[in-house]
Amino acid sequence: MDFLGAQLYLWSVLLTVLLFGLFVRRVMGVRLGLLRTFVAALIGGAAGPALLGALLPPPSPGADLLTLVLYTVLMAAVALVVAMFALAVIEMLIPDGSLPGPVTAARSLRGRMRRSGRYVRLLRIVVRHGLVRFLRGRSHRAVRTQEERHALARSLRRALEDGGVTFVKLGQQLSTRRDLLPPEITAELARLQDDAAQLEWGVVEQAIESELGQPWREVFASVDPVPVAAASIAQVHAATTPDGDAVVVKVQRPGIAEQVARDVEILRHLATTLTARAAWAADLGLADLVEGFATALTEELDFRIERDNLQAVAAGLAESGAEDVVTATVWQNLCTRRLLVMGRLEGVPLGEASGLLTALGASRRQHLASELLRVVLDQVTRQGVFHVDLHPGNLLVRSDGTLGMLDLGSVGRLGSQSRSGVARLLAALGTGDSVAATDALLEVVERPDRVNERVLEQELGEILLRFAPPVATGTASTATHPTPAAPANIAGAVAALFRLLARHRLGIPPQLAAAFRAIATLEGTLDLICPGFDLVGGAREASRARLQADLDPAQLRRRAESELVTALPVLRRLPRRLDRIADAAEHGRLQVNARLLAHPEDRRFVTRLWHQALLTILAATAGLMATVLYLVAPGPMVTDEVGLFHVIATALLAGSVILVLRLLVVFFRREEG
Template identity: 55%
Template sequence: MSPLLFVVAAILYVATVALFTLAVRRLLGVQVSIVRAAVATLVALTVTRPVLDALVTEPVVSTSSVTTEQLLYVALLGAVTFVLAMVIIVVAEVLVPDGSVPGPIDLWRGWRSRLSRSGRYLEILRIAWRHGLSRFLRGRRHLALGTVAERRDLARSLRRALEDGGVTFVKLGQQLSTRHDLLPAEFVAELSHLQDQAAPIPWEEAADLVRTETGRSLDELFAEIEEQPLAAASVAQVHGARLRTGERVVVKVQRPGIEHDVERDLNILVRLASMLDARTDWGRSIGLLDLAHGFSAALTEELDFTVERDNMRGVAAALDRNGTNGIHVPKPVEELSTSRVLVMERLEGVPLTGAEQTLVRLGPETRTELASTLLRTVMDQLLDSGIFHVDLHPGNLLVADDGTLGMLDLGSVGRLGAKTRRSMGQFLASIGTGDSMAASEALLEVVERPEEIDERALEQAIGVLILRYTAGGPTDGTVAFGSLFTLINSFRLGVPPEVAAVFRAMATLDSTLRALDPGYDLVGEAKEMSRSRMARLSDPGRLKETVEQELSSLLPIVRRLPHRIDRLADAAEHGRLTANVRLFADQRDRRIVTNLVHRTLLTVLAATTGLMSVVLYTVNGGPMVTDEASIYTVLATCLFVVSVVLGLRVLIIIFRREEP
């Protein structure tokens, strides 16, 4: 064959494959990948001729004219090709669903990350095996954790495994240590001992990162900078410095390469959570996959220092609006801050974890006042501004010699919408007044309620909690929140992430308040603050303002109300007042019914045409199209092909679960 004829034949063959591919995708009625359809068509074109030759005799090609037998053979050849291609696609969809196997381009691009992830998988499995946790990855129910000692031993093993796992798993353990609604008390107590500490990186690496991020030398940026870090954690380390303007600052420098490690570990964590969610009962019961996605988003945000910069500005603005005195938030130096370097004001004081001498010097009255100021600030953040510090543990609070407090590490903050803030405020106020009915209604507004719930039993349970923890005397806030989480779990109430952040912040705050004042009663003081807040809201001036806001929103409705009432009265007087109920008004209901009707019609048509083809094949006689085939045989063959196509279309729709 000459090169020209070979090129022409290749072009015709490619065009035929493309035409058949488009036709097969159209006949199936769903979006099958173009690669899969092309491969199926190519295979069908290759095997159709031998298959058809085994069933019927190929007519002799006439050089003078095209015969009817030749036209019928070509039509039958095309129909069999379509049927075989569709059969191949349906079988492939059953065995290997479309999209379940990555394409060659994805395989080529991701082979390095997969290799790195595979090594990390093995390392994590070795850590789990070394600490005796491998048996919990198999999906079986374990009954050997019924005693406190057994749960404590398992919690200790889990803590050690998380410490060996690195920064991502340490952060995960720290977040889980505040989730009393998910873990038993033994696990919460053990995981709370996780420390986010690490050896400092060499000064040369930190200095290079600052120069790379800012594009300027250290001499241009600072009058002086301390090479020895003030603190070093797994994500970043902090250096003291002084700007050329004389202002004292701290420079937070992210560890080089930490983004890659965290991204890899988060990917593994989400995959493990997906596997455990699919294979284990306990993974599904606690919504492990959603927790993993939420943790991944929070940690990714924490690695971006511009988020922390914006958080500092937002919290500081809220403190200014509320007129809070005695609590400070460092101001960021925006022109020197990037996503991996954060320069901020240096606050005076020492961390609360080592401020015992300062607190003793301040005296018990000042300590109680500091604790009340901190609690009032957090309550204002939760119920007024909507932006609050999620992880305000003693290490993130500075105590100065003059009795002022400083909030640090605002990389992780929570945010509440107006509706959630109102419901949360109503819940706390109802606790303060002892109204269990209002408290249960407010709680149901902030959680995800199941389809069925015994609201009377919930109200009684909340009433018991109110009597137990607000009857008088100091109350352990951690125990109170633990009881509330137990109640939420017993009624199968879902806790949204933003509400879980509130509970986490309050549980963490309890230990911080006790570090400031060992005898401080979080529950009692929060109850009194809720009462005073309700009293302020009931003040005539505030009440007038609230009424004006409500009336301004209702005014457009009230303005149109007389006209609408007049129209209704006129329609009723003349007998024209009717009520219509539209079936399937929801678009989702219409879509479901339409899909069922379509699939039913396709199934009925496939069965009907199949039966008709069988009947026509049994009919003898009739007009002869060729020497061997009658018109009934031709019609039966056409109906059989239609029946097979319709049946395969129904099957592919079922397997793909897409809209017909």
């Protein structure tokens, strides 16, 4: 055979096998991968004729045409059955979807090659800091004592610092999770610094002009080449607009988005692996933590989101009437994905402003703390957009005695229903009403089918008595007699509340958890502004003031008008509908219709069950009939060697096997179509 003939023969065989494989997949009745179908077709095409030849010798070349046709049909049927059996076995051993397809596998291989060097560097960091023992195993006895936890926390902090920007950001977020991590670890992770080497002015200048699409001198009157701050994600420079406004220009570091994306992908893989291998990772919910962190970090890399956050928070501050808490204004037309231009807030970071705060006096500091608490509560319970991490580094103390909010790259957002539930929950916590607190809590969490509300109410009441005891009459002011232990109550209450939710299998939505953590994080900030500030008492005063404002006659009238406008169409139709119901009941025509299986998913479920039951009956009937026909064979002779009952029994047996294999494939598939 010449080369062209060999090529034509090869392509004809491949085409025949491919068409046969598509036919096999169609007969199976389920969508399966093309590669496994092709392999099954090859197995059926090779093993089918050999199996038939072992059971029934092939006719001689001189046999009559009908015998040859029957044998060919029988051989095709046997090949089909063998191919379907092979496909069922492959599906049982390697379910569809458990292995990536060729294109996905090729892309994954390229990704693994790109990440392999980074994996090696991270593994060296883990080994160098002695964290290898935590990568596997179900439990560890090396963290039982406080000294061991301190040692682990130091090693973890140093490893995260060596890991780079993504891991530093992860550690900073974990430092706020006092509900999940021991205090020794959160305290150590709070020391992580998001510092980085300064970029050369030429690199920054090129980045600014690339984002603006024009030379920076046509937009700004001046830009200071020396940065105000240099962080791992961005670098900030002071600038002046042609109108003389003092602004700051936040420029994203070139290539940082690609680096973060690669590290986040590594984090996801590590979190999935650790969750499967280590008990502490599963208990911590590491995979969910990493997923939430990845979402927040992706938002932080898009400066347009921070621009919108700044505008939303500024609108919320104006709505709250806050005069002592401000945020930066935004030059919207100059902001891009990697460039943010906002007004310059002059001031001293709260952590370094002890001298300035002392000069303000005790009463002013008490007022600032109360005002900041009121603003945050308004953000959480009324406006729905709140600062998720208002630690001392994100607040400036200005020379005029006001506070400036910084770092709004990632904020929390609550819908109207969640805001209403949180407001009722905080009000109940402030009054110590465990019944109202339980009702409000059950409205905002994801509850299972069964909840022991009595036990939940009792345990929640114990948390209220422990961390937020009722206000005793005749007590002195907190400004006069500070209570240094009070700031720890909120963090303890939030941790106890999260443990309570976990015990009762109540899922807390991520944004709602962020709101509770934001309030818990705020306690340390308020204590720096006014040492001994009673956050619980301040929240009670804010809730009381908000309640008084809501009970104002003008506010009540506006709310009643709003509710009336919403309910008026329903009220207008209500008398006519009641009259129809009464008339139908009087004349015996009142009926209640309930549609069974009204949901499409329910109908599809019942249909699938019916189809599988019908296939089972047909397969069993066909197999039984084939057995009976084989027993009474041969019947009328079709040829000299083949009887009619043999042909019918073989067809019934093939049909029975096909139906059984279809059922097996559906049974062993991970998901039914």
